[in-house]
Amino acid sequence: MGEPNSESETGGTSGAGAAAVPGGETEHTPDGDEPATDGGTVAGDDAASDYGDDRAGTDDEADRTRTGSEADRTKTDSEADGDAVGNGAAAGNGAAGEDAIDRLRRRIRRAIEVLRGSSIDVRPYRPGDGVFAEFEVPDGEELVDRYWVNAPYAYVVITYADEESEHYYYAVEPELDDFEAELLARTRVDIRDPLLYATDAEPTAEETLRDELRSLLEQYGVDVSMRTFHALLYYLARDFRGFDRIDPLMHDPHIEDISCDGYDLPIFVYHDEYTDIETNVAYAADDLDDFVIRLAQESGRHVSVGDPVVGTTLPDGSRVELALGEEVTPRGSAFTIRKYADEPFTPIDLIDYGTFSIEEMAYLWLCIENNKSLIFAGGTASGKTTSMNAVSMFIPPRAKVLTIEDTRELSLYHDNWLSSVTRERLHEGSDIDMYDLLRSALRHRPEFIIVGEVRGNEAVTLFQAMNTGHTTFSTMHADSIETVINRLENEPINVPRAMVQSLDLLCVQTLTRVEGERVRRSKTIGEIGEIDQRTGELDYSRAFRWNPGTDSFEGGDSNLLEEIQRDRGWSRTERKREMNRRERFLELLSELGTTDYRQFTALVNEYYADPERVMERLEAAREEASDDVRSTDGASPDLTEAGEAEVDGGGGVTGDRDGEDSGEGVTGDRGGKDGDENSETRADEGDRADGSR
Incomplete structure (x- = not known):
């Protein structure tokens, strides 16, 4: 979303008072003239509408190429043309009469072209073919941001209105006459x-x-x-x-949620930098009903007035909640789409975004390797599922993993992974819910069971699996350790307290603000203990907690680490050495920019096989990167580019993570609220306030 120079690549500048197409390479008409700026009209549209004007030759020359009845028809057309010229000259004094004559001539030419047919030489679009669309910033608003989402066709303009103190999101698509x-x-x-x-x-x-x-x-x-x-x-x-009118929104890598609340209402999006923001996209009643039905059908589900509410997963992996008609949503059909990143976030991403500290992530890694069960809790959009998916990359290679979800969200880079999803009743069949899938899962002999979310009677089976030695991960909606325990022990979950103590870890996350920016943080990591014989209450302790005043994480004593130390036969020194080595491993990957989930998983697997060897390779890669810094007079190298930290060998570090490039490498323009369009380039990944979804 960085801003290029205001001068276009072809040497021109954008029209005054208009937010020109990002990047500037389509700023000019084919002959190099300045683009039209009259309220956003597209240069070259006259040529498109008068498509017969550019053809070589005149009507008389066309007459000579025809024979028989076709020539007779052309002659009749020419006579009609001549009559129109005479009538126009007599009746229309000046430009009005000439315009009427020109329109009649064009209609005649179009009729001739249809009879003759045409041949179109299709080729890829070129910048010289003309501007698709221009955008003029509305009065009272100032340009804040603009960037491609589907170059060279669609881009986004974000403005700020001082009077309302609001940002506005404009999806700009090709204009049609x-x-x-x-x-x-x-x-x-x-x-x-x-x-x-x-x-x-x-x-x-x-x-x-x-x-x-x-x-x-x-x-x-x-x-x-x-x-x-x-x-x-x-x-x-x-x-x-594509996705109809919301297609530009679905292509925008900075949008997390898309919400439509009813007929003729503006769609709202959650932008990772500007938070909740109103768009210029809306649906009329019939169009919205059709679109909701289409989304359900593309997901293999059925929605109707009799069954108006459906939650499902779109073919691209996004989660969608649909409501049809006015039965349950009086303002009309509605939908909410939760987008997910094209590639899953890794623990390094969560460290870089400040969601977890390196020490916390090393702690979770050691616990997962040693088969400790955990639950991620938090409010809506606090990053529970993202964190659970990320730490699942620490699961040892070859271990059998089974996931159970009602809507597909988890994505594991693991060979021995069985994914299962619930199913609603089909014809005479019965529902297959999470309880059924969980009972079936225990017969597959999984070592790790991951349940998307526990909210009902399936939780009892989940905790029974914990008690029988299966390591389980799941998520819950709760804002504290106490709330999690209360929800587990009461309706509708009803897990006996004696079974709750089989849970090892609780990680509570929150969506909050730090210095005015929305961020996601791991508020606390708690360890579940045993039932206090005197009070009958369930004991727990906090291994880590987040300090909002300093935006830092504070560690405490850990009973689980001592338990792992005893089980592994380590001394206290050996346990600390292992923790320090894993922290250094994660620190090196963060410094080298290794956030690609395939590379990260490969390196973790190498660590399990030979930790000393992989640490030597990473240290060598870090030293090489330091040499590059010194050779460029202290300039910080871009380790996210391919090859900057490359190390030979399987699973080696390359630091190669593609930015979320919005087509043809075109970056957008970025300005401040004061309209200043200083040139600034930044990676798309860096635009995210915290990245966890």
Whole structure:
């Protein structure tokens, strides 16, 4: 989201008073003129609408190329044209009459083109093909941020209104004139059958869509510009294969949640930098109902007036909650989409974002390796599932892992992993709930059982699994250790207190603010003890706690570490040495920028096999990075780029994590609330306030 220079790559500058397309490479019309700035009109649209004007030759030359009845029809058209010229000259004094004549001529040319047919030479879009869209900042608002989300078609503009003290989010897509909009409506209908009956033997979906669009336009006899062709292609791909009007929002890597509250209401998003923000996207009643039904169908679920509420997972892995009609949501159909990162977060990500300290993460690693069960608790969007998924990367290689969820959220990079999801009743069958899956899971002989969330009677079976030696991870909605215990022991979960003590760890997370920014922090890590024989209460202690005043983590005594020390036959010195070595391992990976989950998992597996060898390699990589810093006069190297910290060998550190690049390497422009557009570049990963979702 960094801001490039205000001067475009082709040497021009953006129009005054308008937020031009990010990056500047599509700022100019094909002949190099300045872009139009009259309220956001697109340069070159006249050529697109008057698609017959650019063809070589005149009507008389076209007459000579035709024979028989076609020539007669052309002659009749020419006579009509001449009559119109005469009538226009007599009736319309000046420009009005000439405009009417020009429109009539264009209609005649279009009719001739349809009869003749056309041939379109399709090629990739080029910056010289024309500007797709320009955006003019509304009065009373100032440009704050802009960046690509689907270059070169769609970008985002974020503004700030001083009077309301609010940010606003604008999704900017290609503009269409009246003729292009009419053409899009027609192609959207005519292209359905060819796409529906396309076979797997045909080219990719993108190629099929492009070829069918070209074929239809040639059948229509339309000779469109490349800008018009690619604008139509964008909207067809967006509507048939994308997410309709919210497609730019789904492509935005900085959005965590998308919320639609009803008919004709603006959609709100949760932006990782600007938090809750209103967008310029809204749905009318019929369109919203259709879209909600479509989301359910694409997820393999059914939603109807009789069953209006559905929670499911979209094909891209996002979680969605749907409500159809006004039965349960009086303001109309609604949906909320919780987006997840394309790649799962690693423990290094959580350390870098300050969610956990290195010492806490090393502590959790040692506990997981030694089969300690844990629950992550916290409020909505506090990062419970993200943290559980991240620490699951510490599970020893080859250990059998079984996950149970009602909506698919977990993603493990583990060979011996069995994933299971609940199912609602199909026809005459019965529901398969988490309780059924958990009972079945125990027959698969898993070593680790991960349950997405406990909220009902499945918790009893989960704790029975703990008591029989299975290591289990799960999440709960609760804001403290005491609340977790109370929820477990009371309705509707009802786990006996004697069984609760089989739980080893409780990690409570919170979504809070530090210096005005929303962040996620591990508020406390507690260790569950035994039942106090005098009071009958369940004992627990805090191994770590977060100090909000200093935004730091404080450690305490750990009974679990002493228990692990006894079980492993270590001395106190050996236990401390192992903890220190794991802390150094995580510290090195953080310094080297090794946040790719595949690399991280490979290195953890190497550590289990030969910790001394992998530590030597990491120290060597760190020393090499230090030499690079000294050779550049103290300039800090970008260790997130490929190859900066590369080490040969399997699972070696490369520090290669792709930024969330929004197409063709184009970065957006960034300005302050005062409109200052100083050039600034930053990695997309660094834009996140904390990253845990």
